[in-house]
Amino acid sequence: MARFTILSPTAILGYGFPESSFERGLAHNPDLIAVDAGSADPGPYYLGAGKSFTDRSAVRRDLSLMLGAAVRHGIPLVIGSAGGAGATPHLQWTVDIVKELADELGLAFRLGIVAADVSRHTLLEGLQQHRVKALTSVPPLTADILNETGPMVAQMGVEPIQQALTAGCEVVVAGRAYDPAVFAALPMLQGYDAGLALHLGKILECAAIAASPGSGADCALGILEKDRFILQPLSDSRSFTPTSVAAHTLYEKSDPYILPGPGGHLDLRNISFEDIGHGRVAVSGSSFVPSREYTLKIEGARRVGYRSIAIAGIRDPIMIASISEILDQVRSRVNELHPAGLQQGSLHFHVYGKDGVMGKQEPLRNAPSHELGIVIDAVCPDPQSADTLCSLTRSTLLHFGYAGRIATAGNLAFPFSPSDLRAGEVYEFSVYHLLQTDALSLFPLSILEL
Amino acid sequence: MASLQDIALVVRSKNTSPFTYSLDIMFRAARDYEDFKSRGLIDSALIAELYGIGQDKVLDIIFFDPALAIKICLPREISSGAPGDRDVYGAQQHVPLLLWNFPHASD
Numbered sequence: 001m002a003r004f005t006i007l008s009p010t011a012i013l014g015y016g017f018p019e020s021s022f023e024r025g026l027a028h029n030p031d032l033i034a035v036d037a038g039s040a041d042p043g044p045y046y047l048g049a050g051k052s053f054t055d056r057s058a059v060r061r062d063l064s065l066m067l068g069a070a071v072r073h074g075i076p077l078v079i080g081s082a083g084g085a086g087a088t089p090h091l092q093w094t095v096d097i098v099k100e101l102a103d104e105l106g107l108a109f110r111l112g113i114v115a116a117d118v119s120r121h122t123l124l125e126g127l128q129q130h131r132v133k134a135l136t137s138v139p140p141l142t143a144d145i146l147n148e149t150g151p152m153v154a155q156m157g158v159e160p161i162q163q164a165l166t167a168g169c170e171v172v173v174a175g176r177a178y179d180p181a182v183f184a185a186l187p188m189l190q191g192y193d194a195g196l197a198l199h200l201g202k203i204l205e206c207a208a209i210a211a212s213p214g215s216g217a218d219c220a221l222g223i224l225e226k227d228r229f230i231l232q233p234l235s236d237s238r239s240f241t242p243t244s245v246a247a248h249t250l251y252e253k254s255d256p257y258i259l260p261g262p263g264g265h266l267d268l269r270n271i272s273f274e275d276i277g278h279g280r281v282a283v284s285g286s287s288f289v290p291s292r293e294y295t296l297k298i299e300g301a302r303r304v305g306y307r308s309i310a311i312a313g314i315r316d317p318i319m320i321a322s323i324s325e326i327l328d329q330v331r332s333r334v335n336e337l338h339p340a341g342l343q344q345g346s347l348h349f350h351v352y353g354k355d356g357v358m359g360k361q362e363p364l365r366n367a368p369s370h371e372l373g374i375v376i377d378a379v380c381p382d383p384q385s386a387d388t389l390c391s392l393t394r395s396t397l398l399h400f401g402y403a404g405r406i407a408t409a410g411n412l413a414f415p416f417s418p419s420d421l422r423a424g425e426v427y428e429f430s431v432y433h434l435l436q437t438d439a440l441s442l443f444p445l446s447i448l449e450l
Numbered sequence: 451m452a453s454l455q456d457i458a459l460v461v462r463s464k465n466t467s468p469f470t471y472s473l474d475i476m477f478r479a480a481r482d483y484e485d486f487k488s489r490g491l492i493d494s495a496l497i498a499e500l501y502g503i504g505q506d507k508v509l510d511i512i513f514f515d516p517a518l519a520i521k522i523c524l525p526r527e528i529s530s531g532a533p534g535d536r537d538v539y540g541a542q543q544h545v546p547l548l549l550w551n552f553p554h555a556s557d
Binding site: 040041042043044135136137138242246247249250251253254255256271273304305307348350356357358360363377379426428429 | 503533549
């Protein structure tokens with residue numbers, strides 16, 4: 001019987017995995033080692049600033065084990081959403097680590113690098129030709145937004161990765177990719193069912209998170225057959241169960257039955273999960289429905305300013321009792337002293353112990369607290385203005401003579417000196433849209449012989 | 451009166467995109483899931499009340515039998531990581547649902 005075995009070492013490249021689990025995975029002679037390196041979860045900063053949200057030495061450690069095993073055993077290795085956000089700086093960061101390791105470990109292989117950047121011109125053209133569509137709750141895209149947006153990436157489907165594999169690349173480092181694509185590209189190329197391959201990829205991209213107990217830092221094995229796939233744990237402490245796999249199907253998705261991706265959607269309305277013993281679960285019934293037009297998800301971030309913050313504690317019960325009014329008054333005072341600060345920038349108070357997490361939606365925001373933590377959060381068009389707004393707000397709040405005050409020496413307990421910190425550039429997601437295009441033309445392949 | 455804390459296996463929130471998030475409830479017992487589903491206890495009016503938003507803001511409520519789960523999709527007020535955001539991953543917005551006292555079948 002035809003079987004295709006995939007080893008997924010970790011949920012995010014750099015999150016780590018036990019070597020014992022990895023060795024157990026290798027003992028199953030996998031046909032592919034694949035890993036997702038990215039996510040939009042950590043927010044827009046990493047895409048905008050060209051930085052990785054994972055640590056270089058942790059990524060290097062994970063990659064050294066994967067690269068060493070893959071090249072020595074002749075197993076293809078595919079890495080997607082390189083460097084987290086998957087734009088050119090992130091891709092380059094990952095490729096540099098791969099080159100370093102190849103050199104150090106004395107490995108020779110053909111490396112495929114697939115970029116995922118999208119130019120402003122491509123999106124402007126798409127806008128003019130009505131090929132751009134906003135995703136749920138995203139403001140419509142305009143030429144002005146595009147002009148303010150920095151790096152943009154498209155989430156590639158399986159096709160650009162298949163192109164690299166067909167060109168004989170033994171290791172593929174891809175920019176921003178649809179999470180399941182790195183797992184599904186090779187088996188689909190060999191004729192395995194797209195629905196099963198992509199659904200398996202959807203689960204394997206989180207490695208052992210879908211097991212019980214779940215972990216993003218442990219390996220998982222997926223075995224694709226003609227009409228089902230099997231999930232298998234690689235550590236004695238975990239097992240896959242129909243419930244754990246079904247539960248994972250809900251995770252981070254707006255609809256667990258219909259999962260849109262590049263070029264079509266996964267239809268999971270007829271799936272079934274079967275416990276086949278030894279911690280393994282067999283899944284069948286997943287199908288892929290190609291769409292009439294090929295669309296890709298585009299992500300882009302724009303810089304909205306620079307942040308300076310101050311962190312302080314408040315213990316005085318008289319002050320705590322009227323903290324909302326006090327902060328409103330401080331904001332007004334700051335505005336009188338320095339009108340430009342609030343006209344050009346924004347000032348937020350995060351009041352932990354009251355409603356720092358949920359704001360107005362906090363059901364217990366009027367419950368009594370004995371202590372509050374406050375973060376003064378100033379965002380302005382340039383770093384100096386952010387410093388000024390933060391500093392002025394901090395000093396105003398520190399000495400503010402609120403009604404009923406009897407602690408007249410200072411209102412804030414600072415844990416640090418300096419009290420004010422620069423938190424760097426601030427971005428927001430400005431593009432999160434679908435672009436109707438084709439599967440390949442946005443994703444150039446370059447090949448390096450290492 | 452009881453809260454979901456007493457009967458649910460999972461009550462959680464998480465971004466489904468930088469602009470939307472989802473509340474997931476997974477029940478321990480099929481009986482409780484069926485009870486909630488058949489009585490229609492979770493609807494857009496309830497979510498609107500718990501989260502202080504208009505009913506039209508509730509994007510979707512989906513029942514997922516294989517996991518004994520209910521998924522509620524909501525828009526984020528501020529996109530993930532933009533100035534004024536309070537929860538970049540959207541992972542701590544589940545508590546109004548967790549603490550909600552639901553009516554017993556016999557009430």
